[in-house]
Amino acid sequence: MAGTLVARARVTRRRKMSPSAFLQKYLGYLMLALVAYWMLTKFIKSPSQFFSAALDGLENGTLYALIALGYTLVYGIIELINFAHGDLFMLGTMMSALVLSKLGVDHSSLTGWLGLVFTLVVVMAACATLNVIIEFLAYRRLRRAPKLAPLITAVGVSFILQNIALHFHGSTPKQHPSALPAASFNIGSVQINQAFLVVIAVTAPLLLLMTFIVQRTRQGKAMRATAQDQDAARLMGVNVNRTISFTFALGGALAGAAGLMYEQTVGTTSYNLGQQLGLIAFTAAVLGGIGNLVGAVLGGLLIGLIQGLNDGLPLLGQLWSQSVVFTVLILLMVFKPEGILGKPTTEKV
Amino acid sequence: MSDVMTEAAGGLMLSIEDMHVYYGNIAAVKGLSLTVNHGEIVTLIGSNGAGKSTTLRTISGLLKPKKGSITFLGRPINGVAGHEIVGRGICQSPEGRRIFPRMTVEENLDLGAFLRKDKDGIASDKERVLTLFPRLQERIAQKAGTMSGGEQQMLAVGRALIGRPKLLLLDEPSMGLAPVLVDLIFDTIATIREQGTTILLVEQNALAALRIADRAYVLESGSLKLSGKASDLAKDPEVVNAYLGG
Numbered sequence: 001m002a003g004t005l006v007a008r009a010r011v012t013r014r015r016k017m018s019p020s021a022f023l024q025k026y027l028g029y030l031m032l033a034l035v036a037y038w039m040l041t042k043f044i045k046s047p048s049q050f051f052s053a054a055l056d057g058l059e060n061g062t063l064y065a066l067i068a069l070g071y072t073l074v075y076g077i078i079e080l081i082n083f084a085h086g087d088l089f090m091l092g093t094m095m096s097a098l099v100l101s102k103l104g105v106d107h108s109s110l111t112g113w114l115g116l117v118f119t120l121v122v123v124m125a126a127c128a129t130l131n132v133i134i135e136f137l138a139y140r141r142l143r144r145a146p147k148l149a150p151l152i153t154a155v156g157v158s159f160i161l162q163n164i165a166l167h168f169h170g171s172t173p174k175q176h177p178s179a180l181p182a183a184s185f186n187i188g189s190v191q192i193n194q195a196f197l198v199v200i201a202v203t204a205p206l207l208l209l210m211t212f213i214v215q216r217t218r219q220g221k222a223m224r225a226t227a228q229d230q231d232a233a234r235l236m237g238v239n240v241n242r243t244i245s246f247t248f249a250l251g252g253a254l255a256g257a258a259g260l261m262y263e264q265t266v267g268t269t270s271y272n273l274g275q276q277l278g279l280i281a282f283t284a285a286v287l288g289g290i291g292n293l294v295g296a297v298l299g300g301l302l303i304g305l306i307q308g309l310n311d312g313l314p315l316l317g318q319l320w321s322q323s324v325v326f327t328v329l330i331l332l333m334v335f336k337p338e339g340i341l342g343k344p345t346t347e348k349v
Numbered sequence: 350m351s352d353v354m355t356e357a358a359g360g361l362m363l364s365i366e367d368m369h370v371y372y373g374n375i376a377a378v379k380g381l382s383l384t385v386n387h388g389e390i391v392t393l394i395g396s397n398g399a400g401k402s403t404t405l406r407t408i409s410g411l412l413k414p415k416k417g418s419i420t421f422l423g424r425p426i427n428g429v430a431g432h433e434i435v436g437r438g439i440c441q442s443p444e445g446r447r448i449f450p451r452m453t454v455e456e457n458l459d460l461g462a463f464l465r466k467d468k469d470g471i472a473s474d475k476e477r478v479l480t481l482f483p484r485l486q487e488r489i490a491q492k493a494g495t496m497s498g499g500e501q502q503m504l505a506v507g508r509a510l511i512g513r514p515k516l517l518l519l520d521e522p523s524m525g526l527a528p529v530l531v532d533l534i535f536d537t538i539a540t541i542r543e544q545g546t547t548i549l550l551v552e553q554n555a556l557a558a559l560r561i562a563d564r565a566y567v568l569e570s571g572s573l574k575l576s577g578k579a580s581d582l583a584k585d586p587e588v589v590n591a592y593l594g595g
Contacts, residue, residue, distance in 0.1 A: 221459070221460060221463070224451075225449055225460050225463075228450065228451055231431075231447065232447040234410070235435065235440070235447070236432075236460045236461060237432045237435030238463060239430070239432045240431075240432070
């Protein structure tokens with residue numbers, strides 16, 4: 001079916017006919033249908049395996065979503081792809097390990113929980129501050145420069161953060177003790193880790209709070225105005241510099257939270273972690289429609305889910321995890337370049 | 350008539366002295382001086398590139414003058430950040446409207462009141478804007494970017510008004526509008542002044558601007574060419590030939 005369509009599109013390319021448009025429109029849906037079909041057969045065959053794979057995926061997905069929000073917030077407001085964001089997250093994992101080891105908390109006692117909350121607050125604040133400083137030192141002066149200048153600067157900041165991590169943490173991945181409960185329980189035959197619940201309990205409220213800040217508060221209003229037109233925002237009395245700093249602070253805080261959750265669930269960190277996870281989270285932001293907050297969350301969850309199902313069911317297995325994710329990204333970009341929730345802009349000039 | 354108004358309202362509101370503004374190395378405004386008194390409509394006319402919009406952008410703090418001073422209500426405002434100038438009482442409806450396209454009409458209006466804290470005052474000013482522009486009331490929940498040019502212009506003026514400015518800067522409010530709408534906009538500008546707001550108006554439609562203004566300044570390539578009472582300038586042969594298609 002798809003093959004004949006391709007053939008027809010090739011034959012009729014010279015005429016200004018629409019088979020290729022038809023193809024573009026429906027091949028995407030066809031692929032979605034195939035994926036849905038594949039998932040459905042797996043689900044029917046073994047529901048419990050399906051669910052545990054999906055839960056694993058969602059756990060990672062919420063972390064991707066937190067990091068993706070940092071990319072999409074910054075892109076939304078100053079159209080900069082902040083390549084250093086993944087590395088900020090990486091520093092977040094290391095700071096978490098550092099604070100927790102200084103506190104010396106152990107599994108799930110009351111002091112353990114308090115220590116975890118304390119670490120969360122400290123790491124979020126530290127990453128927020130660091131991100132604000134990065135913006136102030138590296139990006140602010142380049143705001144009216146050609147777009148490539150801040151982009152290259154962001155790549156540079158990324159290397160600087162990695163080298164800082166390399167210096168303090170060493171070049172080999174390190175294992176850190178976890179303060180999260182290792183216990184799990186079963187619903188039916190699906191095993192649920194308590195750690196998973198903690199991750200959800202931390203990330204879900206953060207995502208909601210984020211949406212609330214952007215949609216409902218005065219500061220959020222200033223953010224949206226600045227994102228759409230900086231000069232017009234200034235004419236409304238919005239302090240654009242402070243608003244951009246605030247945006248970097250928000251993104252940084254979310255990266256810090258993701259850092260702690262990652263460090264706690266996976267247990268290892270490494271100086272180049274930011275490149276791997278940062279790239280995936282950036283992909284999530286693009287997948288969802290960069291600049292779109294809900295899109296970033298959706299993209300993160302979707303990529304987590306795809307990875308989880310691919311690794312756990314398995315489609316192609318863990319080795320192909322990244323390939324599967326990026327194949328999905330490429331296909332989506334071909335058929336819907338603006339991302340899942342991104343909209344092609346139709347604005348009057 | 351205009352002299353009477355000026356005296357009745359009393360005194361200087363805005364004064365610009367020997368202002369020079371550059372874009373990089375290119376001078377856009379060269380040694381401009383002008384004044385606006387309480388209660389006046391003052392218009393800046395001139396052809397494209399004369400420096401009219403640059404002047405307004407500089408007053409609003411979006412550009413910094415290289416030389417010269419801008420004094421508003423007795424205090425210097427050159428070099429003051431754009432968002433603080435709004436707080437001093439100067440709001441602008443910029444060239445090209447610059448409404449927030451992905452926000453609704455109501456959200457745009459609310460942003461106009463961004464620095465205000467008095468909820469009752471904002472509500473009554475919103476009411477007033479929606480009375481001036483009933484079309485905005487009809488479109489209150491619509492995304493601003495999907496409206497027609499004329500409606501966007503009304504929104505831009507309304508959004509500036511809702512900040513309850515002492516001095517309202519209007520940059521080309523008639524640009525790209527159908528003739529009927531142009532009349533409506535200018536009538537509304539006259540009404541806004543009657544309600545007590547001082548206005549500095551930049552226009553390419555010199556005829557319409559001179560009709561409602563008290564005084565006018567004619568700019569040419571960044572410097573002042575002529576100034577005087579609007580009614581006199583409207584009869585000045587030089588102005589008529591150059592700007593009124595005489």
